[in-house]
Amino acid sequence: MMHLFVSLLQKHFTEPTKILQIHALLITSGFFLLPNPNQSHTIAFNCLIQSYLRQRTPKPKPPDAPLRLFLQLLSFGAQPNHHTFPSLLKSSSSSPLIGTSIHGQTLRRGFVLDDFIGCSLIKFYAQLGRFLDAKKVFDEMPHPDLASCNAMLDVLCACHDMGAAYKFFQSMSIRDIASWTTMINGFSKNGSYSSAIQLFRRLIHEGENVFAKIRPNEATFVSVLSACASLGDREGLAVGTEIHAHFIQRQIHLTAFLGTALIDLYGKHGHLYSCENIFKAIIQKEVCTWNAMISALACNGGEENALQMFDRMQSDGVVPNHITLLAVLTACSHAGLVDLGVQHFEAMVSKYGLTPLMKHYGCMVDLFGRAGLLHKAMNFIMQMPFEADESVWGALFGSCKLHGNAELGAYVGQKLLNLEPWYGGWYKTLRNIYAEAGRWQNVVEMRENMNLTGAKMVAGKSYVNSTCTAGNPIQHHLI
Template structure:
């Protein structure tokens, strides 16, 4: 029988922590608590503890392991049993609500009703939950403004929410006005800028962190700046990425799957394949994302055969491929002209691995067939797509038309692209060039006039040279 004693609480917490990763045993513990009277209303204050532990345990499980909405259903059972939620109950519930898309408002009302909204831990969780639901600034901002003296954790949460809302100007101003900043604050700034496409600003923010903070840099910080480096166009991104790698080696930072994947991806984006492979080998506990980063790098830099070899090693190693994995495989097959192999894996992706194709997969298959001159089959793939093809799919077919001189099909692709809008400037230019190469001056002039009327301009080519280096202590 549950007694609610500190000894019983400690044993329960230890039991749940030991079985966080085992869904069946967690559910068995849940059943044991129900049958032993652990949730008895006669121990209402103490009964909150087992509920809190179970809510947190279910939250730690993946969405495939824990029943959908389990934390919120536990909360409903908790209220029905007469147990009193406390400051440890709502943070986990709010995380569950934001992850599952459930409303935060009802939980906020419960916090207000029980006088817990002023609790800093609860208020910080409310800010995060509202922000992840996209309800800024009317809700997340209001909760933050009502806090009497927001602590650093709450300020960091609000900063992250501003970046999630893509309000970059307010986010930067908020960061500058923060009286106290820690590594989390700087990491939030770096990752927020990078997520919103300001990759160079993210690198500059990282340099600011190095000036203001001489302490140890954690995994999240390093991953954030590597993500920005991988998305820069110039060689500066590679310079900073190599400096980050040097920091990892010099300070003996564990190359986890998360950090290792970011490093492999950065080297892969710049075609530094030797460094890419060495970084991959240095990751001891590889995950699917680590393999995906390597496969993508190989497929995009002319190593199609090696891509398939590594893919086979991944399968033999017991890793389940996902959508990103198959995108790399299909890309490699298309570029190497391995039509039958590509079609085999496209079918296996659906039938054997139960991975649902998205637009990019269909674009790869169209490219695969188009490069081989199999236009009829490519069009059949487009017609069988479960959703309307976008410009990337038509662009793949357009590239094949240019390769094989199929001018007749270009006219149909032109109509499709025009219907999608004037945003595809590069593809309009490609169509005009195909007409010019074919000697169809009338069609080329007409395309040029259409581009002029739509305000489309040819993107100017750019190049850059980097003369300085970045040193990281």
């Protein structure tokens, strides 16, 4: 009988209604009324936990179903086993308190040497940004297996410690496609786009293992395409187009992941026509797909189409998220549609139930600022529910320069110099604003201040950890 339930659950794990029905069947069958809880009951609970974890549609799904099932399992008197905890930890990713108590449970019940649990714990702590805890779990594993090493590699990448990450990757005695993908994605996420592409090339040429050839899969392609999208210089577009051609040759199905990565690639390189073709070819569009398309249009002069897309998306029943609204506000800002932008911003809370984040405020400041409504932008900053950061002030600063407002520019520039004194770009812009206004005394002061604080005129932002980009060991190993 148990086999039947297990196979039923596995077959229908994407269908929430069916899971509920099977769960109900399991209850009404009296299976949980037997006097002596045994291994079978534990397996039944494990399968149910897994089923609720894996179902996709979030609508009727109670988010804490796996945890509640775990509590039912305990109160029923069954014993959780080493299969129970990985799923539980996966379901607790957003709740530090629950996850750490589950960690405690595993320790108290003596599951200290289990690779699956260790691996889940590494990922759990990494998702919370508790990288030291993740590393501690890994270090305490006597013989971590491949999956645990891959999780640890991802932790090092998430810490921006790319030197250590690459060293770790090189030191691994066995690697699979997930190891390669993690490393490629790590480079990409840390701005080392060329390294990501070079490592991808090495994967293609070497394939690593003589016995079992390692080939890139969907995740690998998506990671390298993301690097290609961000790498300007035409190199990114060339490699990305090559990969796209490979998909066409092999008639590879355009999943939402692959398609979205391609739309992003062509969008970032200004090829709107390709974006639209790919968009049409994606059968199962997800919210990310729409977002990538709306962003591509909003950033390449297709503002009107972007806003139409936003409507189409909603009539297709796709629910907009924070990133959608960011793209929509960008479209309004670029098109100078101030009133419409304000309407969409207000609709965020009232219509979509989305709380505006720092980036949305930055967009609104840009919207007002570009349109020359500098004081409206300034008032908007003053009415923000939290302190504006450098991106928001930076948006206003750009508008001050655009419209030659030295008075407000000086005030905003000072704000930015306080926030990021090490970033030379602010000094330069402020100096230019002063120069255009003929305030030569201020120009001289700017130069002195910059020398005094030791700010650098570097490309890119200062908060990128220099160890990820500089002294990258990969240069010596590739090709």
